[in-house]
Structures are given as structure tokens and as C-alpha cells.
Amino acid sequence: MTPTAQDTPAGLLASALSADPGRPLITFYDDATGERVELSVATFANWVAKTSNLLQDELGAQPGDRLALLLPAHWQTAVWLLACFSTGVVAAPGADPAGADLVVSGPDTLEQARACGGDRVALALRPLGGRFPQAPVGFMDYAVEVPGQGDRFAPYAPVGAGSPALELPGEGTATAGAVVQRAFASAEAYGLKPGGRVLSRLPFDDWAGLAAGLLAPLAVGGSAVLCRNSAELSPEQLAAREATERVTLRV
Structure with a gap:
């Protein structure tokens, strides 16, 4: 599969927004709380956009700064990833x-996150x-600060294919262009087509989880169904969810 322009x-994301803003992009389940959230491309x-403005204007983050992302596979984690890329x-x-310029943490990693000497978001x-x-x-508190941010975002400095974008354990730092190429390659390996829906229970701390839960579907016009705290689901319950959500691939 060849990347687009x-x-x-x-x-x-901009291409997906232009093509079909109303289609689902991420559906999120938390089976510990019963939460289900569905986000269209536009939402x-x-x-x-709001999170990118928070990063750039409120936190003063600069291109090339490293953000330690201490979050599980969650729709808000996906938002933060795209805000970093933006x-x-x-x-x-x-x-x-301790080695990052700023940190974004969930409620379970706050003590670990205190090692960051820069800005901390919870x-x-x-x-x-x-x-x-x-x-x-x-x-x-992200939930307090983000609603007041602007709905449109423009970076102060252009972010191109050669810009550093993603650092994964043991892999070094990949450029934005390399992330896109790898996303298309993962979609091809999955056999993922436009409109395909991937159900993922993988964490977001390695490529497999990022590809299945966000990047591969985004690349080819698909969508992701993220399931958190789903280990106790029976095979029957999982199959029922797949049917309800019209899942085409489970990873």
C-alpha cells in the first residue's frame, strides 16, 4: 500500500476529516465502568485541535520536545498521540x-510521573x-484545562515528514513520514480495507498496539474499537461485541 500525499x-487525520467527518474513528469500551464512547472523525x-493548542500555547512545548506518555489504550491517549504529531x-x-521534557499521566502512574522536571498533565x-x-x-488537570482551548490549530513551525515524531522502547525515534509508512504497512499486513473495524485489546506502549488501535485504521479509512479492562469478558460476550460493532478484525 502506498502512502498518499x-x-x-x-x-x-486532516485527510480523513475532509473525506468523511461524520464516520466513526474510535469506539472505546471500559469494561470496569461500563463506559462506551464513540468518536467520529470530526469529534x-x-x-x-484543543489538545494541540494546550500543548503549544499553555505548556509552551516546542518541536522536538519529548513527551512521556504514561497512559493505557484509551481514546484520550489517541488524542494525545495525534496532538504530539500535530x-x-x-x-x-x-x-x-525523568528524561522527558513533559509528561502526561493517568491516575495510576502519578508517582512515576513526578520524576519529570518539566510540565506535568494528569x-x-x-x-x-x-x-x-x-x-x-x-x-x-487535563479535563479542566482543555475545554477552553481553541477548536482550530495551526503549528507555529511546520511539521513535515522528516520531523521526529514517535519514540518506542528499543526502537529509537521515528520520523512522522516513517510512522505513516509503517501504518500503511501494518494495514496491509492486517488486510485492512476502507471501512474496516479493528477490535484491539492491546496496550499503547508498542507498535502493535498503536497500529491496531489507531494508526493503521486512520491510514486506510478504517476505525478502531478499543477495549480496556476486558480480560474478564467471556468468549460469548466478546463475540457479541464484535457483532454489535461490526468488527472485521480482532487483535
Whole structure:
């Protein structure tokens, strides 16, 4: 499969928004809380724009800064990944916060995240993107700050195919163009076609999880069904979800 002219992850999102803004992009389940959230391309892109403005304007992040992303596979994690790609910030899932310029943490990794000497953002990961009852000391509460950000985003410096974009454990830093090429390659390996829906229970701390849960579907006009805390689902329950969500691939 050959990449289109949209040769950055942010470009892939812009292309999807132009083609069909109303189609589903990410459907998220949390089987510990019963939460189900479905984001269209347009809704997802709006969250990305707001988060990108937060990164660039409120946090003052610069292209090439490293962001340690300490979050599970979640729709808000996908938003943060695309916000990093949009601003030129290097997303580093699972990285040591002590060596990062800023950190984004879920509620279970706050102590680990305190090792970061730069800005710290915390996500409660509550249903409907809810805030913490009380913000953790030393952290910005994402749910409090992001709603007031602008709905349109333009980077101060261009983010091109050669811009550093993604750092994975043991793999070094990949450029934005390399991320796109790998996303298309993963989609081809999956046999994923436009309109395909991938159900993923993989974490977002390696390529397999990022490809299945976000990047491969985004590349080819598909969508992802993310399932968190689903280990206790019976085979029958999982099969029923696949049928309900019209899943074409489970990983």
C-alpha cells in the first residue's frame, strides 16, 4: 500500500476529516465502568485541535520536545498521540519521565510521573472525560484545562515528514513520514480495507498496539474499537461485541 500525499499522521487525520467527518474513528469500551464512547472523525479532530493548542500555547512545548506518555489504550491517549504529531512534539509512550521534557499521566502512574522536571498533565480517565475530584498536586488537570482551548490549530513551525515524531522502547525515534509508512504497512499486513473495524485489546506502549488501535485504521479509512479492562469478558460476550460493532478484525 502506498502512502498518499498526506505523509504525516496529522495529515492523515486532516485527510480523513475532509473525506468523511461524520464516520466513526474510535469506539472505546471500559469494561470496569461500563463506559462506551464513540468518536467520529470530526469529534476526534476537535479534541486533537484543543489538545494541540494546550500543548503549544499553555505548556509552551516546542518541536522536538519529548513527551512521556504514561497512559493505557484509551481514546484520550489517541488524542494525545495525534496532538504530539500535530505540534512536532515527540510522543514517547511508556518512557522514563525523568528524561522527558513533559509528561502526561493517568491516575495510576502519578508517582512515576513526578520524576519529570518539566510540565506535568494528569488525566483522570473517568467516563465522559471527567476531571479529578481534586487535581493531583503538581499536575495540570487535563479535563479542566482543555475545554477552553481553541477548536482550530495551526503549528507555529511546520511539521513535515522528516520531523521526529514517535519514540518506542528499543526502537529509537521515528520520523512522522516513517510512522505513516509503517501504518500503511501494518494495514496491509492486517488486510485492512476502507471501512474496516479493528477490535484491539492491546496496550499503547508498542507498535502493535498503536497500529491496531489507531494508526493503521486512520491510514486506510478504517476505525478502531478499543477495549480496556476486558480480560474478564467471556468468549460469548466478546463475540457479541464484535457483532454489535461490526468488527472485521480482532487483535
